[in-house]
Amino acid sequence: MAQATDPSRSGPATLSDVARLAGVSLATASKALNGRSQVRAETRQRVIAAAERLSFRPNQLARGLLAGRTGTVGLLTSDLEGRFSIPILMGAEDAFGAGEVAVFLCDARGDAIREQHHVRALLGRRVDGLIVVGSRTDPRPSLGRELPVPVVYAYAPSEDPADLSIVPDNVEAGRLAVDHLLACGRTRIAHITGDPGYLAARERAAGAEAALSDAGLALVGAPRFGMWSEGWGRAAAAMLLDKHPEVDAVLCGSDQIARGVVEVLRERDHRVPEDVAVMGFDNWQVLTSASRPPLTSVDMNLEQVGRAAAQALFGAIAGARRSGVQTLSCRVVVRGSTAALS
Amino acid sequence: MAQATDPSRSGPATLSDVARLAGVSLATASKALNGRSQVRAETRQRVIAAAERLSFRPNQLARGLLAGRTGTVGLLTSDLEGRFSIPILMGAEDAFGAGEVAVFLCDARGDAIREQHHVRALLGRRVDGLIVVGSRTDPRPSLGRELPVPVVYAYAPSEDPADLSIVPDNVEAGRLAVDHLLACGRTRIAHITGDPGYLAARERAAGAEAALSDAGLALVGAPRFGMWSEGWGRAAAAMLLDKHPEVDAVLCGSDQIARGVVEVLRERDHRVPEDVAVMGFDNWQVLTSASRPPLTSVDMNLEQVGRAAAQALFGAIAGARRSGVQTLSCRVVVRGSTAALS
DNA sequence: AAAGAAACCGAAAAGCTTTTCTGAAAGCTA
DNA sequence: TAGCTTTCAGAAAAGCTTTTCGGTTTCTTT
Numbered sequence: 001m002a003q004a005t006d007p008s009r010s011g012p013a014t015l016s017d018v019a020r021l022a023g024v025s026l027a028t029a030s031k032a033l034n035g036r037s038q039v040r041a042e043t044r045q046r047v048i049a050a051a052e053r054l055s056f057r058p059n060q061l062a063r064g065l066l067a068g069r070t071g072t073v074g075l076l077t078s079d080l081e082g083r084f085s086i087p088i089l090m091g092a093e094d095a096f097g098a099g100e101v102a103v104f105l106c107d108a109r110g111d112a113i114r115e116q117h118h119v120r121a122l123l124g125r126r127v128d129g130l131i132v133v134g135s136r137t138d139p140r141p142s143l144g145r146e147l148p149v150p151v152v153y154a155y156a157p158s159e160d161p162a163d164l165s166i167v168p169d170n171v172e173a174g175r176l177a178v179d180h181l182l183a184c185g186r187t188r189i190a191h192i193t194g195d196p197g198y199l200a201a202r203e204r205a206a207g208a209e210a211a212l213s214d215a216g217l218a219l220v221g222a223p224r225f226g227m228w229s230e231g232w233g234r235a236a237a238a239m240l241l242d243k244h245p246e247v248d249a250v251l252c253g254s255d256q257i258a259r260g261v262v263e264v265l266r267e268r269d270h271r272v273p274e275d276v277a278v279m280g281f282d283n284w285q286v287l288t289s290a291s292r293p294p295l296t297s298v299d300m301n302l303e304q305v306g307r308a309a310a311q312a313l314f315g316a317i318a319g320a321r322r323s324g325v326q327t328l329s330c331r332v333v334v335r336g337s338t339a340a341l342s
Numbered sequence: 343m344a345q346a347t348d349p350s351r352s353g354p355a356t357l358s359d360v361a362r363l364a365g366v367s368l369a370t371a372s373k374a375l376n377g378r379s380q381v382r383a384e385t386r387q388r389v390i391a392a393a394e395r396l397s398f399r400p401n402q403l404a405r406g407l408l409a410g411r412t413g414t415v416g417l418l419t420s421d422l423e424g425r426f427s428i429p430i431l432m433g434a435e436d437a438f439g440a441g442e443v444a445v446f447l448c449d450a451r452g453d454a455i456r457e458q459h460h461v462r463a464l465l466g467r468r469v470d471g472l473i474v475v476g477s478r479t480d481p482r483p484s485l486g487r488e489l490p491v492p493v494v495y496a497y498a499p500s501e502d503p504a505d506l507s508i509v510p511d512n513v514e515a516g517r518l519a520v521d522h523l524l525a526c527g528r529t530r531i532a533h534i535t536g537d538p539g540y541l542a543a544r545e546r547a548a549g550a551e552a553a554l555s556d557a558g559l560a561l562v563g564a565p566r567f568g569m570w571s572e573g574w575g576r577a578a579a580a581m582l583l584d585k586h587p588e589v590d591a592v593l594c595g596s597d598q599i600a601r602g603v604v605e606v607l608r609e610r611d612h613r614v615p616e617d618v619a620v621m622g623f624d625n626w627q628v629l630t631s632a633s634r635p636p637l638t639s640v641d642m643n644l645e646q647v648g649r650a651a652a653q654a655l656f657g658a659i660a661g662a663r664r665s666g667v668q669t670l671s672c673r674v675v676v677r678g679s680t681a682a683l684s
Numbered sequence: 685a686a687a688g689a690a691a692c693c694g695a696a697a698a699g700c701t702t703t704t705c706t707g708a709a710a711g712c713t714a
Numbered sequence: 715t716a717g718c719t720t721t722c723a724g725a726a727a728a729g730c731t732t733t734t735c736g737g738t739t740t741c742t743t744t
Contacts, residue, residue, distance in 0.1 A: 011410060011490060012465065012468070012490050014729090014730060015730065015732095016731095024694085025693065025695075026694080026695090026731080026732090027693075027694055027695075027696090027733080027734095028693055028694070030731065030732055031693090031732090031733090036732095036733090038691080038692060038693075039691095039692070039693080040692060040693090043692080043693085057465050058466060058730085059407070059466070059468060059730050060467045061403045061406050061467070061468055061729090061731090062403075062407055062729075062730035062731040062732085063730085064699095065401070065404055065698090065699050065700065065701095065730080065731080066698070066699050066731060066732055067731095067732080068353060070403065080431065080432050080435070081428070081429075086422060086423070086428065087423075089447075090422050090449060093422070093447060093448070093449050097448070097449075102446050102448075102463060102467055103446065103448075104445065104447075105431075105435060105445050105446075105447035106435070106439070106444075106445075107432060107436075107439075120399065121444060122444070123354065123399050124399040124400060125403070125414075125444060126401060126402065126403055229631075229632065230632035256632065259632070260632075286598070286628070286629075287628075290571065290572035290573065290598065290601070290602075356699090356700060356701085357700065357701060358700080358701095366723075366724085367723065367724045367725075368701080368702090368725090369702080369703080369724055370722085370723055370724070372703085373702090373703090373722095373723090376702080378702095378703090380722060380723075381722070381723080382721080382722060382723090400700085400702095401699090401700050402701095403700075403701095404729085405701055406701095407699095407728090407731095408700085408701060408702055408703090408728070408729050409701095409729085410729080
């Protein structure tokens with residue numbers, strides 16, 4: 001069982017294996033591999049060659065134990081299934097990967113108990129920080145101020161203003177959308193949106209109404225809240241056309257709703273965008289590009305939210321803690337469903 | 343700066359803090375907390391209380407360093423964006439989370455260089471194993487046989503038969519779909535599917551043709567390969583109806599294609615499912631439920647693929663290495679777009 | 685050639701937990 | 715009461731890397 005002379009005896013090679021093969025001490029091997037200056041060039045080469053031959057990788061556990069920093073962070077999502085978490089997660093993973101930080105992924109499935117469990121497990125693994133990704137933009141309970149590592153909340157802000165949260169700016173999103181429609185010459189704009197229990201729905205509506213008001217205009221009818229589904233989009237569009245056949249633009253609270261609206265417009269022989277412009281939110285490619293015509297949509301720049309959260313966490317780990325809610329801009333992606341009135 | 347007497351002086355509490363507070367040695371504290379039997383009940387209580395007060399969590403790095411196992415695995419995806427990775431990832435995360443294993447998430451973005459980089463980083467962190475999640479079912483290059491930890495490939499099998507791969511059974515999926523349509527009394531079945539460069543498309547078509555052949559039937563026309571988009575679904579449906587107006591069922595290679603087909607059928611006043619039954623693959627809720635009528639679809643059970651991969655990796659870590667390609671069954675989810683011929 | 689400086693290498697400790705082994709105390713029997 | 719067993723607590727080592735500090739060698743300078 002014991003194979004004392006076998007170089008590949010058990011598990012990965014350690015620094016002491018490398019040192020032995022190169023005929024130097026542990027300390028020298030370490031310094032050689034880490035570019036420290038206390039070692040002759042020829043010796044360094046020998047050590048590097050030995051490390052190469054054993055395909056040595058320094059044990060990050062030992063390193064972390066010593067340094068007090070592990071180079072890992074926890075990414076705590078509340079629902080992986082939802083499509084909003086993914087781009088944020090991608091942005092964060094991207095930003096961290098560039099900085100040699102590894103990411104522990106935990107999905108709490110929207111359960112507070114499970115979330116607590118994951119937090120404890122992550123702290124046991126001595127993560128250097130946490131990013132908490134929400135599934136909607138409504139504020140969520142804080143993990144608390146007593147955590148031994150910095151925390152950044154992404155998408156869903158923390159209820160505690162002492163925490164740092166990074167969220168997309170839904171009010172501005174509503175403004176931008178209406179500005180685009182106004183720039184297209186539309187003046188009779190209706191708004192069909194989703195569940196009024198969602199802050200995102202209310203904020204986008206508020207932004208839209210503010211932009212219209214700035215232009216001396218108002219929505220055609222009140223904002224129509226309902227559900228985040230194509231079915232609601234179809235139903236609401238039918239009601240809207242019955243009551244306000246004069247509309248020349250429909251701003252929809254999501255791409256799903258917008259698809260429903262476009263379908264009904266097609267069925268009723270309204271031309272899109274010539275007669276009625278339609279736009280949505282989220283810029284969800286599967287929907288925007290499959291629609292006829294393709295949908296103009298507001299992209300919430302979620303990847304950027306993830307990246308910004310990662311960078312903020314970097315900063316906090318380095319000691320530069322901030323707090324409050326930081327909002328990030330979004331952008332209008334123009335496709336065929338909006339165009340200037342001719 | 344130095345606060346020698348402050349119990350919460352720097353970073354999380356260590357076992358030696360607990361031992362000091364409880365007035366025992368490190369060894370005793372460890373044994374007390376780990377349920378070892380060499381400790382008097384009263385002493386154990388004292389230690390537990392101390393640990394509680396300091397909210398002590400054992401440092402998993404030190405533990406891993408000692409044990410040789412870290413209780414972490416790497417989850418290597420090739421594209422997070424793609425919707426197939428996510429359910430697999432959820433299943434795996436779920437299975438691991440239950441076993442106190444933490445998951446490192448890495449997204450290679452389809453880049454082999456980046457993948458290599460991530461593998462090296464993960465090995466440096468001494469993961470106990472790796473799961474490689476592909477974005478399509480075509481075989482992919484192996485990470486190699488020389489890795490010091492077990493690897494399981496999920497969704498995309500490894501090209502090396504010595505590796506273990508867990509994939510959904512696309513041939514059976516095609517069979518099941520046709521069996522369902524046959525059970526509905528359909529006999530003139532056409533197949534519109536996606537990019538023929540995808541193994542999944544070819545296998546599903548093969549399964550479908552095999553099931554028809556078993557029933558003494560054949561497809562209406564050849565399988566129509568194209569793209570994985572609604573647009574292709576619409577175009578292909580139009581061509582199909584022009585050439586074969588007698589079809590009573592269309593099996594579509596994806597839910598996206600199926601939606602396109604349903605739309606064209608509606609526009610041409612064919613009733614779904616009365617005149618023509620339609621079904622898709624993937625069971626992608628956003629599409630299936632928004633369609634009119636809701637789409638019957640084959641669910642590839644991807645979460646189960648993830649869970650099975652996690653369990654296989656557990657087994658391999660425990661020493662029970664397997665190899666080869668293991669296929670998992672899928673299931674038909676019936677909705678409004680298919681029904682028995684009346 | 686001798687002394688001082690510079691360059692280089694190695695021993696040892698720290699970081700935290702678990703386990704084994706040793707030692708001590710308490711309880712029991714003869 | 716002496717000797718034994720049982721029970722419990724502590725010391726020390728292992729696991730791997732990095733860093734500090736001390737020691738040795740080589741080179742330069744006078």
